[in-house]
Amino acid sequence: xxxxxxxxxxxxxxxxxxxxxxxxxxxxxxxxxGRDFTYHEPHLPHAVVYPESTAEVSLxxxxxxxxxxxxxPFGVGSSLEGHIIPIKGGISLDMSRMNRIVEFRPNDFVVxxxxxxxxxQLNEAIQPLGLFFPVDPGADATLGGMAATNxxxxxxxxxxxxxxxxKGLEVxxxxxRIVKTGGMAVKSSAGYNLTGMFVGSEGTLGIFTSITLKLHxxxxxxxxxxAVFPDIDAAGRAAVSIVGAVPIGRIELVDPLTIAAVNIYKxxxxxxxxxxxxxxxxxxxxxxxxxxxxxxLCEDEGCESLQMESDSKARAQLWEARHSAAMAxxxxxxxxxxxxTDVCVPITELPGALRHARETMTRYGFEGSILGHVGDGNxxxxxxxxxxxxxxxxxxxxxxxEIVRYAxxxxxxxxxxxxxxxxxxxxxxxxxxxxxxxxxxxxKQTLDxxxxxxxxxxxxxxxx
Amino acid sequence: xxxxxxxxxxxxxxxxxxxxxxxxxxxxxxxxxGRDFTYHEPHLPHAVVYPESTAEVSLxxxxxxxxxxxxxPFGVGSSLEGHIIPIKGGISLDMSRMNRIVEFRPNDFVVxxxxxxxxxQLNEAIQPLGLFFPVDPGADATLGGMAATNxxxxxxxxxxxxxxxxKGLEVxxxxxRIVKTGGMAVKSSAGYNLTGMFVGSEGTLGIFTSITLKLHxxxxxxxxxxAVFPDIDAAGRAAVSIVGAVPIGRIELVDPLTIAAVNIYKxxxxxxxxxxxxxxxxxxxxxxxxxxxxxxLCEDEGCESLQMESDSKARAQLWEARHSAAMAxxxxxxxxxxxxTDVCVPITELPGALRHARETMTRYGFEGSILGHVGDGNxxxxxxxxxxxxxxxxxxxxxxxEIVRYAxxxxxxxxxxxxxxxxxxxxxxxxxxxxxxxxxxxxKQTLDxxxxxxxxxxxxxxxx
Numbered sequence: 001x002x003x004x005x006x007x008x009x010x011x012x013x014x015x016x017x018x019x020x021x022x023x024x025x026x027x028x029x030x031x032x033x034g035r036d037f038t039y040h041e042p043h044l045p046h047a048v049v050y051p052e053s054t055a056e057v058s059l060x061x062x063x064x065x066x067x068x069x070x071x072x073p074f075g076v077g078s079s080l081e082g083h084i085i086p087i088k089g090g091i092s093l094d095m096s097r098m099n100r101i102v103e104f105r106p107n108d109f110v111v112x113x114x115x116x117x118x119x120x121q122l123n124e125a126i127q128p129l130g131l132f133f134p135v136d137p138g139a140d141a142t143l144g145g146m147a148a149t150n151x152x153x154x155x156x157x158x159x160x161x162x163x164x165x166x167k168g169l170e171v172x173x174x175x176x177r178i179v180k181t182g183g184m185a186v187k188s189s190a191g192y193n194l195t196g197m198f199v200g201s202e203g204t205l206g207i208f209t210s211i212t213l214k215l216h217x218x219x220x221x222x223x224x225x226x227a228v229f230p231d232i233d234a235a236g237r238a239a240v241s242i243v244g245a246v247p248i249g250r251i252e253l254v255d256p257l258t259i260a261a262v263n264i265y266k267x268x269x270x271x272x273x274x275x276x277x278x279x280x281x282x283x284x285x286x287x288x289x290x291x292x293x294x295x296x297l298c299e300d301e302g303c304e305s306l307q308m309e310s311d312s313k314a315r316a317q318l319w320e321a322r323h324s325a326a327m328a329x330x331x332x333x334x335x336x337x338x339x340x341t342d343v344c345v346p347i348t349e350l351p352g353a354l355r356h357a358r359e360t361m362t363r364y365g366f367e368g369s370i371l372g373h374v375g376d377g378n379x380x381x382x383x384x385x386x387x388x389x390x391x392x393x394x395x396x397x398x399x400x401x402e403i404v405r406y407a408x409x410x411x412x413x414x415x416x417x418x419x420x421x422x423x424x425x426x427x428x429x430x431x432x433x434x435x436x437x438x439x440x441x442x443x444k445q446t447l448d449x450x451x452x453x454x455x456x457x458x459x460x461x462x463x464x
Numbered sequence: 465x466x467x468x469x470x471x472x473x474x475x476x477x478x479x480x481x482x483x484x485x486x487x488x489x490x491x492x493x494x495x496x497x498g499r500d501f502t503y504h505e506p507h508l509p510h511a512v513v514y515p516e517s518t519a520e521v522s523l524x525x526x527x528x529x530x531x532x533x534x535x536x537p538f539g540v541g542s543s544l545e546g547h548i549i550p551i552k553g554g555i556s557l558d559m560s561r562m563n564r565i566v567e568f569r570p571n572d573f574v575v576x577x578x579x580x581x582x583x584x585q586l587n588e589a590i591q592p593l594g595l596f597f598p599v600d601p602g603a604d605a606t607l608g609g610m611a612a613t614n615x616x617x618x619x620x621x622x623x624x625x626x627x628x629x630x631k632g633l634e635v636x637x638x639x640x641r642i643v644k645t646g647g648m649a650v651k652s653s654a655g656y657n658l659t660g661m662f663v664g665s666e667g668t669l670g671i672f673t674s675i676t677l678k679l680h681x682x683x684x685x686x687x688x689x690x691a692v693f694p695d696i697d698a699a700g701r702a703a704v705s706i707v708g709a710v711p712i713g714r715i716e717l718v719d720p721l722t723i724a725a726v727n728i729y730k731x732x733x734x735x736x737x738x739x740x741x742x743x744x745x746x747x748x749x750x751x752x753x754x755x756x757x758x759x760x761l762c763e764d765e766g767c768e769s770l771q772m773e774s775d776s777k778a779r780a781q782l783w784e785a786r787h788s789a790a791m792a793x794x795x796x797x798x799x800x801x802x803x804x805t806d807v808c809v810p811i812t813e814l815p816g817a818l819r820h821a822r823e824t825m826t827r828y829g830f831e832g833s834i835l836g837h838v839g840d841g842n843x844x845x846x847x848x849x850x851x852x853x854x855x856x857x858x859x860x861x862x863x864x865x866e867i868v869r870y871a872x873x874x875x876x877x878x879x880x881x882x883x884x885x886x887x888x889x890x891x892x893x894x895x896x897x898x899x900x901x902x903x904x905x906x907x908k909q910t911l912d913x914x915x916x917x918x919x920x921x922x923x924x925x926x927x928x
Contacts, residue, residue: 107704107708108810108811108813109811149653150651150652150657156650156651157650160628160651163657163660164628173899173903177899177902177903178899179896179897179899180896180897181900183876183877183895184874184875185810185841185871185876185877185880186620186621186808186810186811186841186842187614187616187624187625187627187840187842187880187881188614188808188877188879188880189614189625189664189879189880189881189882189883189884190879190888190891190892191664191892191895191896191900191901191904191923192661192664192665192904192907192908192923193661193663193664193665194903194904196627196661196663197657199657199660200653200655200656201656205656244571282750283750285749285753286746286749286750342653344649344650344651344652345649346569346572346574346648346649347571347572347573347650348569348571348572349572376649376651377649378649378650407649411647412649413649413651413653413654414654415653415654416649416650416652416653418653419653419654420653420654420655427654428654428655431647431655432643432645432655433643435637435642435643436655436658438641439658439911440656440658442911443656443907444656446906446907447903458655459656
């Protein structure tokens with residue numbers, strides 16, 4: 001089947017140039033694999049290993065199992081919850097050389113990729129055939145990392161998160177066994193849904209070596225818009241109304257502080273007020289109608305200006321600005337690290353949740369930003385912090401806890417798309433109750449009895 | 465939260481009328497719970513138990529675990545693969561008295577129901593608020609049964625199967641523990657996806673006592689259509705083209721034999737030729753445009769007539785006819801039992817798969833019907849058979865096996881929506897390989913070490 005991948009994504013890891021070493025222990029590479037840009041404490045792996053095939057991953061995992069060595073999968077290191085930090089050392093398994101598009105069936109709307117393919121690499125390859133892969137976390141993450149955290153992003157309101165778009169996996173288990181899950185068919189009721197269990201398992205149940213993804217046709221018409229509001233409440237209410245009324249493509253809320261940071265970072269001149277970034281897509285006819293409905297709903301909430309961008313370059317610039325919000329905040333606060341909440345609430349609870357988040361931040365004396373995927377009820381309160389400043393860290397933890405408690409009390413979740421990682425596992429029992437957590441631990445114990453797969457992350461948070 | 469359920473679905477199990485007994489052992493009731501209308505051999509339970517709450521289910525399961533008694537959950541008994549037959553006796557757990565709509569949040573597009581609520585009961589309750597639940601297997605099944613088999617139906621091409629529409633569950637495990645999974649938020653990356661693991665587990669991992677479902681707004685405009693083709697190949701090719709070109713609501717293929725049966729059973733006068741039943745939905749504008757595109761694609765394949773029905777009564781009649789196809793076949797063959805294949809293939813493989821199915825049936829001397837959800841690549845070859853006629857049964861098994869092998873060789877699945885039940889477990893290893901099946905058995909062993917939950921079904925097929 002590899003014949004169909006000709007010219008799609010290339011095979012950089014398999015070139016005939018002098019072969020790069022597969023095991024690296026130089027200090028700079030260890031450091032690069034031992035930290036992310038969040039507040040989580042760095043920790044070096046003992047070695048970085050670069051597998052080039054499923055068989056190699058299986059061999060490495062068997063070696064690790066034989067010697068009781070932890071293994072932490074690594075994509076591009078864009079996790080926001082410390083997933084890739086090898087807190088117990090061991091092997092950082094860098095998947096960047098497994099970056100081939102293995103099988104592409106455009107007319108079936110499916111593609112099978114290796115886990116090191118990034119979302120932009122995939123989209124560049126499939127775009128000429130009128131298809132795209134919608135899941136778009138801010139960073140240009142690998143599809144393996146995105147599947148591991150059940151990532152989503154700005155398109156989830158319309159196309160779902162990774163869970164809705166991963167059709168099947170090849171997974172290397174903790175003892176080196178290779179398991180195939182799912183398939184190429186649109187749906188299946190055959191056996192337990194192993195694919196669904198592995199997606200979002202944060203590297204703690206198995207290592208993904210191949211991922212089958214659902215693709216979507218690029219809509220005929222796409223129009224982006226910016227709607228500026230007098231206050232964040234009004235923007236939140238408008239978002240809820242719009243989501244209920246039209247099949248919106250994207251709907252993102254950005255607060256003034258973040259707009260200001262983006263303006264500096266990207267050289268844009270957006271008004272520094274609460275803003276909804278919107279995208280309408282579909283047929284030319286339906287998009288025109290959807291825009292008119294959204295315009296009325298925005299005006300009902302006192303919208304001060306509504307700017308359209310149908311030109312593809314201007315649209316790309318607008319979404320690039322939105323996607324760079326986290327980097328912009330980091331750039332405004334050099335030397336500091338990022339901490340971000342990630343709660344998701346039922347959408348009608350969103351305006352109240354945004355107000356509560358702002359009040360809580362103010363009460364604790366923080367100037368955090370608020371931005372998020374409000375069409376899903378998912379938003380982020382973002383802060384930069386010096387991890388060595390213990391008092392700041394404690395205050396941040398308190399803000400995070402209050403925001404999470406508010407969401408959980410309203411049927412929400414502690415993490416909409418970032419995953420538990422190192423930071424959110426402590427909320428798991430609050431969210432689901434102790435019996436569910438016991439069951440999750442039983443699954444971990446069944447699949448990884450020695451605890452070598454990404455120890456201390458996610459459900460395994462007690463194992464520090 | 466029960467306040468919000470006032471007037472929605474009632475509380476028949478909790479009325480103050482003379483209470484119905486909770487344990488029934490009369491012959492007629494045992495028989496009703498010991499067979500379905502398929503070819504699978506009936507087997508009586510020892511008792512039928514009617515729980516009225518989660519606490520009661522937990523007590524019953526604990527009792528069963530203490531005495532090593534099998535438990536088989538029962539909805540309305542509409543399984544097409546023998547799921548509800550207690551092949552080892554024990555308790556048939558009839559969920560019909562747990563039929564309350566527990567919590568309804570129309571503006572969040574979610575509802576939480578007990579497992580005995582049927583899909584039509586739910587839709588009647590939510591329709592006044594402009595919402596509907598799209599998953600529609602032919603029978604008026606319970607939502608518990610539908611979640612257990614990952615059911616889908618004619619709307620899956622647009623709205624997905626149960627897996628895409630179940631947000632959370634309450635599950636009683638094999639030791640009586642009560643586990644909560646998922647929540648009310650649109651998305652979550654918190655912990656292992658227990659919801660996804662339980663949906664489609666066919667009663668073998670736990671008993672569902674509460675189900676949180678995603679709802680959808682009723683589209684502004686809905687138009688149904690019937691397109692008649694000269695042969696089944698042309699109908700299949702037209703289906704594939706339409707699915708690639710417009711966001712079709714429903715697209716169903718029915719063969720002449722089945723149309724003839726429906727005409728007799730429902731008193732309709734549809735032309736007895738290969739026919740696509742279609743449904744377009746969305747805004748008035750987009751539906752009009754979609755119909756024009758579909759009309760052209762149908763004409764390209766030699767469509768002989770294309771009949772529209774925008775009146776809601778005529779539409780209902782058309783879909784009722786389609787939904788009664790299985791019952792119509794049964795009525796044409798009194799005294800016989802049903803056997804149906806359920807493969808699902810990547811959609812471009814569909815025309816070839818339909819041709820292969822027809823050839824295989826002819827080769828083995830069968831006059832089966834072909835109908836299916838062709839927008840998903842899922843179709844059914846249906847036969848009626850006398851289970852006591854061993855030679856017929858053997859020939860049918862051979863047809864089934866050849867159809868499944870054809871699908872699996874092309875990346876398909878042995879069951880798109882019916883589940884493995886008693887009939888399809890034997891194909892599991894062919895589909896996923898032995899390592900995946902070993903892992904599924906490990907999950908079964910972890911969650912139900914005594915094997916009391918629906919023994920012999922699905923992944924547990926070796927335990928007969």
